[in-house]
Amino acid sequence: MKKTKLGVIRPTLRHKKRYVLIKLINPEVILDSKKIYSVLTQSLQKTSGIFVQTECNITILEIDNKSQTLLIRTNKEYLDEFIGSLFFAQAELGLIKILEIKSTIKKLDGELK
Amino acid sequence: MFDIISEEILKERNIEEILLTFNYTTIYIYKRIQKKEDLNFDLPKLKNIVLKKAFVLEDLNLVKSIKEKDAIVLVNGGDIKSNTSAISNKSEVTLLNPIGTELCFDEGLAEIAKQNKKIIYFNINEIRTNQYRAIKQMNFIIPLLRSKNIEMRFVTLSRKSKDLIDEKILENFLKNFNLEKETINRFLNAEK
Numbered sequence: 001m002k003k004t005k006l007g008v009i010r011p012t013l014r015h016k017k018r019y020v021l022i023k024l025i026n027p028e029v030i031l032d033s034k035k036i037y038s039v040l041t042q043s044l045q046k047t048s049g050i051f052v053q054t055e056c057n058i059t060i061l062e063i064d065n066k067s068q069t070l071l072i073r074t075n076k077e078y079l080d081e082f083i084g085s086l087f088f089a090q091a092e093l094g095l096i097k098i099l100e101i102k103s104t105i106k107k108l109d110g111e112l113k
Numbered sequence: 114m115f116d117i118i119s120e121e122i123l124k125e126r127n128i129e130e131i132l133l134t135f136n137y138t139t140i141y142i143y144k145r146i147q148k149k150e151d152l153n154f155d156l157p158k159l160k161n162i163v164l165k166k167a168f169v170l171e172d173l174n175l176v177k178s179i180k181e182k183d184a185i186v187l188v189n190g191g192d193i194k195s196n197t198s199a200i201s202n203k204s205e206v207t208l209l210n211p212i213g214t215e216l217c218f219d220e221g222l223a224e225i226a227k228q229n230k231k232i233i234y235f236n237i238n239e240i241r242t243n244q245y246r247a248i249k250q251m252n253f254i255i256p257l258l259r260s261k262n263i264e265m266r267f268v269t270l271s272r273k274s275k276d277l278i279d280e281k282i283l284e285n286f287l288k289n290f291n292l293e294k295e296t297i298n299r300f301l302n303a304e305k
Binding site for chain 2: 023025026047080081083084085086087088090091094095096097098
């Protein structure tokens, strides 16, 4: 049987992403990606519902324990909902400060670059 | 960013550093006033942040004793009586947190607030403590005030640094109450 290659999604059809650099001030939890991911998804589900949570595609790309910063990738369409949901995440993660929101990792000026 | 916080927060270590990371340049410090003597309190001095006074009055008659022109004078709401007395008062008194055990704010009060040019202050941390009740009542009151072009302010009344909220988070969170970005920014960056 002849092998056929899977078609690549055209750039115009791909979901646009945003990279959010977050700083945790006096974090109340140990910076563990599983724990942070569950807190972020739960607070997003609480504010916007399960459908937005699944579409938002939250991915924790990097955690820097030294500077206590997180680099998170989300879907551009649900960026506002994600940022707004951090209001509830603060109860478990401690103070949250949004340092930067950029369309590519390269454009970030923060410590995680 | 505009905010009113408790004086208790100033006792924390590195508080100035934390406030500076949240881009505060001026901040109001509130104190509950039960009697006339409570009005005389001094604020500590911070190097890079200007601290101003805010009074939360227990008795509305104490308004006459306040001499500071720069201060914010608030009365705690939460029931029909206190909401009505704060809004219908012709002096500089403004209403803090009209949310109570049951809805005690209606179109009539909003109309009086508009006539008296009042600003309504909301304690945003109420959503964390009384989630269902606060969101339900704010979902009614905020669009009502917006329709009548009444000014609103969203404050944290933080007692600990943990209660502070980043401006971007608050801005996006307030969009859930059907407020436009420009309006939210105007409320959050007001001077008083």
